[in-house]
Amino acid sequence: MIRDEETLGLLLDSVSRFVREQLIPLEDELAETDRVPERVVQQMRELGLFGLCIPEQYGGLALTMEEEVRFAFEIARTSPAFRSLIGTNNGIGSQGIVIDGTEAQKRKYLPRLASGEIIGSFALTEPESGSDAASLRTTAVRDGDHYVLNGTKRFITNAPQADIFTVMARTDPSGKGGNAISAFIVEKGAPGLSLGKVDKKMGQRGAHTCDVVFQDCRVSADNLIGGKEGVGFKTAMKVLDKGRLHIAAVCVGVAGRMLDDALRYAMERRQFGQPIAEFQLIQAMLADSRAEIYAARCMVLDAARRRDAGDDVSTEASCCKLFASEMCGRVADRAVQIHGGAGYVADYSIERFYRDVRLFRIYEGTTQIQQLVIARNMIREARN
Numbered sequence: 001m002i003r004d005e006e007t008l009g010l011l012l013d014s015v016s017r018f019v020r021e022q023l024i025p026l027e028d029e030l031a032e033t034d035r036v037p038e039r040v041v042q043q044m045r046e047l048g049l050f051g052l053c054i055p056e057q058y059g060g061l062a063l064t065m066e067e068e069v070r071f072a073f074e075i076a077r078t079s080p081a082f083r084s085l086i087g088t089n090n091g092i093g094s095q096g097i098v099i100d101g102t103e104a105q106k107r108k109y110l111p112r113l114a115s116g117e118i119i120g121s122f123a124l125t126e127p128e129s130g131s132d133a134a135s136l137r138t139t140a141v142r143d144g145d146h147y148v149l150n151g152t153k154r155f156i157t158n159a160p161q162a163d164i165f166t167v168m169a170r171t172d173p174s175g176k177g178g179n180a181i182s183a184f185i186v187e188k189g190a191p192g193l194s195l196g197k198v199d200k201k202m203g204q205r206g207a208h209t210c211d212v213v214f215q216d217c218r219v220s221a222d223n224l225i226g227g228k229e230g231v232g233f234k235t236a237m238k239v240l241d242k243g244r245l246h247i248a249a250v251c252v253g254v255a256g257r258m259l260d261d262a263l264r265y266a267m268e269r270r271q272f273g274q275p276i277a278e279f280q281l282i283q284a285m286l287a288d289s290r291a292e293i294y295a296a297r298c299m300v301l302d303a304a305r306r307r308d309a310g311d312d313v314s315t316e317a318s319c320c321k322l323f324a325s326e327m328c329g330r331v332a333d334r335a336v337q338i339h340g341g342a343g344y345v346a347d348y349s350i351e352r353f354y355r356d357v358r359l360f361r362i363y364e365g366t367t368q369i370q371q372l373v374i375a376r377n378m379i380r381e382a383r384n
């Protein structure tokens with residue numbers, strides 16, 4: 001749903017200009033220094049990019065899902081680490097509070113997340129619990145008006161910068177599945193909370209992950225999301241439904257950028273006396289990529305509109321994440337192929353993008369988990 005085409009157009013134009021004029025020229029520096037320059041963070045704050053998906057009464061822009069994916073198509077046309085910085089405040093690092101938080105929790109945290117004053121992060125994955133998220137082992141034991149958390153979270157995006165963490169922990173140690181899990185807001189600096197060393201990743205330099213460790217970490221009971229035990233797994237799943245749609249939109253945007261770069265290269269690069277873009281085998285790669293990006297874009301827009309209409313889009317979000325992230329991988333591969341030897345050296349951005357986009361098929365649920373979600377929902381629907 002687009003609330004006001006003109007206002008959205010202005011936002012998308014300014015984001016597109018920001019990407020072209022400010023972010024793309026900084027891609028090499030970002031990859032070299034592994035950090036987003038502070039002035040860019042400040043510009044992002046001024047553009048309101050940290051609060052796009054936070055309700056207006058808490059200082060955000062409250063984009064609808066359709067508006068959000070159209071934003072993602074634009075911001076993703078540069079190194080994914082730039083988007084990642086604002087990704088958690090708009091997505092997994094805030095939406096637990098937005099969807100299921102109490103009024104007091106919303107009032108306390110959302111305005112500061114929306115302004116970019118604080119960074120939010122989402123701590124679900126653990127060393128022994130990745131795809132099987134309901135098997136997580138971190139515990140939260142009630143002690144008076146506090147909970148005491150113990151456990152380790154792994155690969156937590158933006159954890160090194162984070163000021164608050166949405167943490168899923170087991171409040172019923174004897175309970176096995178998701179119903180024994182609760183979600184908490186844990187602030188940086190809470191006694192017993194520490195961070196591991198920053199992970200050395202394959203790509204996405206400038207976006208950071210690390211372990212988050214809880215050792216008898218005391219958290220006020222006021223920070224139990226929604227004030228209710230046993231619903232934290234469902235909160236996490238709802239957050240991921242939205243996150244998966246967002247990531248699918250990011251895949252569309254970044255695939256478009258890679259294809260533009262590949263097309264430009266193919267039109268400039270001459271072999272056998274003509275630009276390689278004139279060769280049909282190159283054209284096939286360009287055309288297949290264009291068609292697949294278009295298909296993913298249509299899927300993402302359709303699922304976003306359905307979510308805005310109030311539908312349960314768990315299946316559609318997984319379809320989008322599955323198709324768009326795999327599509328993005330294929331486009332990256334073809335773009336390297338079109339660049340030939342030049343695609344394998346760091347002088348061209350495609351070498352970096354090829355590594356950066358590999359993550360999309362893994363995080364916020366692997367391709368295989370999306371397949372599982374889709375098929376299980378199909379079987380459930382057929383039974384009903």
Ligand code: COS
Nearest residue numbers: 124125131132133134178234237238241314363364365369
């Ligand atoms: N929205 C709301 N509730 C949901 C839901 C959703 N999208 N998906 C599941 N639930 C509910 C179920 O309805 C069920 O509730 P009841 O116990 O009341 O019936 C409960 O949550 C447990 O669901 P389910 O039985 O499907 O859980 P499973 O343990 O079988 O696993 C998967 C579910 C595999 C889909 C889940 O663990 C998953 O998404 N794993 C991947 C995790 C991930 O994406 N990690 C990425 C890192 S975070 S960036």
